[in-house]
Amino acid sequence: MACAGIDFGNKTSVVAIARRGGIDICCNEVSNRATPSMVSFQGAERHIGESAASVAAQNYKNTVGSLQRLIGLPRDTPFTEREAKRLTCPVVADPASGACVVKVTYTGVEDEQQAEQGQTSFTTQALVAMLLSDLMKTASNEYKAPVKDLVISVPVYYTEPQRRAILDAATIANVNILRVVNEHAAIALSYGIFRTKELPDTKPIKVAFVDIGEASTTVSITAFTNTRSDVLAVASDPSLGGRDLDDILVNKFAEEFKTKYSIDVLSKPKPSLRLRKECEKIKKILSTVPNASLNIECLMNDVDVKGTILRDEMEEIAAPLIARIRDLCDKAIADASLKPGENLTAVEIVGGSTRVPAFKAVITETFSKVGAVVRTTLNADECISRGCALMSAMLSPAFKVRDYVVSDIATHALDAEKVFTDGSTPESFTLVPKGNTIPCLKAMTFKSPGPLTVSVRYSDVAALAIGEEGVQICSYLVDAPMDLEAKVRAKIRVTANGTVELASTQLMKEVEVEEEVPIKVEEKPTADTPAVPAGTAPAEPSPAADTPMTDASADKTPAKPEEPAEAAPPAPEQAKEEAPKMEKRLVKKTKLSDLPVTRLPGIGHGLTAELVMAATEKEAKMRANDLYIRERSEAMNSLEAYVYDLRSRIDPYSGDLKDFGPEDMRNALKVDLDATEEWIYSEEAEASSKSAFVKKKNELVQKASKIFFRKKEFEERPVRVSVLEASIQNYKQVAVPGAEEYAHIADEEKNKLLKCAESTYVWLKEQLKKQEPLAKDQDPILTCTDLNTKLTELDRVCRPIQNTPKPKPKVEEKKPEEKDVDMMEEASANTPPNGNGAEKAEAVPNAKPAEAPALNGENAKMEVDDQPATAAKV
Structure with a gap:
């Protein structure tokens, strides 16, 4: 997964x-x-x-x-x-x-x-x-x-x-979004989780991250330990990025071309897009070299333009952007509330636009005030996506990831407003202050003067990128009763995704409930038990003077008491009297009940559930249409490729299929190919479906099938013939007289095998004789299918005969004399050597003395060499 x-x-x-x-x-x-x-x-x-x-x-x-x-x-x-x-x-x-x-x-x-x-x-x-x-x-x-x-x-x-x-x-x-995470939080996770061995355990270090993207810039400062990271401050400018530097270059060259070539590039979109693309290249070139040139052919009105720019010149006209980056870094340092003399450990720069030398220089200059060194240990283009993938693995139950916490903060303060329908003055207060840790849950309690509206909005309008239109976040209508003695408790949640929702709304009211409670009965003192004054604790019995302290009491461990004698069960009347007495009293309790809540529409410019469903269905239809268009395009490309390929192969001069089709067949096929090619580029084909292209190709394949069949038979026939001939010769070896390997096979079976092989050989020669005079452009008499069929028939008859197993040899019983000799040899072999190195023979009962081996019918004497040898000479 x-x-x-x-x-x-x-x-x-x-x-x-x-x-x-x-x-x-x-x-x-x-x-x-x-x-x-x-x-x-x-x-x-x-x-x-x-x-x-x-x-x-x-x-x-x-x-x-x-x-x-x-x-x-x-x-x-x-x-x-x-x-x-x-x-x-x-x-x-x-x-x-x-x-x-x-x-x-x-x-x-x-x-x-x-x-x-x-x-x-x-x-x-x-x-x-x-x-x-x-x-x-x-x-x-x-x-x-x-x-x-x-x-x-x-x-x-x-x-x-x-x-x-x-x-x-x-x-x-x-798709399923597990979390919508801020970019600076993803960078912090990507930085911290791979440095747990380097990070401290308790006292955190503080690292700054500067992310200059294509359209916005964010500066954040985060505290790191080896188990968590806490975002301390975030400063962002949504209108400061790499494209703003591109805008400066585009405007500079547009003004230059207007004066030099009398063309207004920005008046039309196409030349404007081409100029912007070239300015992006110049920005990248000036990151490594001090000057760059621009050359565009036929930019507008068939005019070729040229231009040059120095890096110093670009930095001069980009001075306002550089100053905004400096102010953003200073704001992040101020919001982090660094202690006097406290420094940052490092500054990591990410984002594609941080490669601009002027931007990198101003970041280095600003953070040098707090002793931070600019580093580039993170991948500038991929660290955010890696952090998102790590967080998805942490949130997914299918992965086990090292425990690491990323704590983010709210960058905008949220206000809550209560508007009552009874004409009371609306109440407004800060619900979530800026810098508050998210996710969070806030509760507010107020009186219930009837139905009311609870709204949440952003506090600082100037800090929002979209202006006043985005101040209002959400609004809920709470159907509370007209009861001044009751109170309404509303809980508002800021989720981990950064969204705001009303978690719950309850009505709280104190009510008197009649309940049965036990009656406390004071115990009367008896004659054996002395009366204890009120407010005095009973005295503990002191140990006897002659009773020594045990080890258990010395260790302050109570000794195990003796088990008391088993008491007699109380009488039923006595047990009944000892049960506590109950009485009914009025008890005050807080009663909680959920209130109906309705989210008011028209807030946030979002889609309703019905619009989301309609867009989902439309997306599914478009996805299916894309799949059909792709398959139709593949079918058309396949038909077009087949037309060009077949036309070249039936060419009378260089085609490899020219010899396998008569001239009239090839000419007719070429006419069909030309007509198909014209149809492919016609308006009729543009409106045709996928099946039309498939049908056209199948028709051409059917017409050219004979030519391809003859070529295939011509190329594969010699191979099939040689295989069949080799099989015939192999099976004939079984019937060769004197072959010891097949001597166990009966003569009848050999004759059957030989007859089958000979008949197959005769059939093959006859078919080859008929096939030899035929030309390549004629249908073959002897096909590969026929050869394969004949080979199968030959194997079915001859292979079982060839693989007939040999009979097992008979085991002859030994004579009594041979058995006695074997026993003596076995006994001598199992006799251990004596102390002098000679073997000690053991007597074998009823054993006859071994006779010396005879050589040429006579007894021979054993001659032993002086050399130690393992074998004796006869």
């Missing part, structure tokens, strides 16, 4: 998977480790990721980017307006919710709101769902199995509606 972590970036997204063996970055279909975060529509096709980037220049009117910046936002805000200007397709407001909706030309799935020209509207949640589906497909391809669980990162400036929009997009994409 595996789970994924996704670094959801504005320009590119990175996917990592956690599986047995560690964390791996997934490569997409073109082997890139980062996938462009864009979606493009072209007719009835969708292009996502790499394929969208490849057609973006030609299909810019239907290509959507900046998905990270637009999701979950209302259309009528300055922030959204600035982002919409960067897109080349129209962004409008949804009539119902006012959220951002993108209009593109797409005819893949019929929609009720689709215009006559094929214009279709997609919410930003639906577009992000398309990207998530593609990214999870990349993870599944890497793991070779479906992957559904993931943790996704979002910028710290994301508001509650934007986080809910991410969860809605996951629902539409049919």
